[in-house]
Amino acid sequence: MHALDDSGPSPWHAGEKQLWLLQSARSLAELPFHGELFNLQQRGGEAMHALRLLSQPEPHALEGQDFELAGRIDVALLKSLLPFDDYDFYLCGPSSFTQDLYDGIRALNISDARIHAETFGPSSLRRQPDQGSSTPA
16 A cells, blocks of 8 residues: 555545445554554545454553444444445455355345455355356456
């Protein structure tokens, strides 16, 4: 990821889609891109929402300041935040996390073509292609 140029106008304009970025790690020390995400959120205004989750926050990590929620990203959290009316999903993480989230999103009738994923480690994502379409590359 390269440094952001904060001198220009916001990359989001009135009436454009909302961007939700949910980021999760075990600890604050493992949560990357703090400064970059803060700058993006400031520039995006109300069009960008960032939510940081820690599953095992350090004692010095302050909820509401260093991160927003203790826990993990799951379908219940997504359902509580998103109306699921017109979103593309970009998943990235360990294979079991990515597979669980992918399966949960597909169970909500989100098209396979709207879910983009990259897994860590040797396993690959087991996709469920939409009826009448081929699996995306």
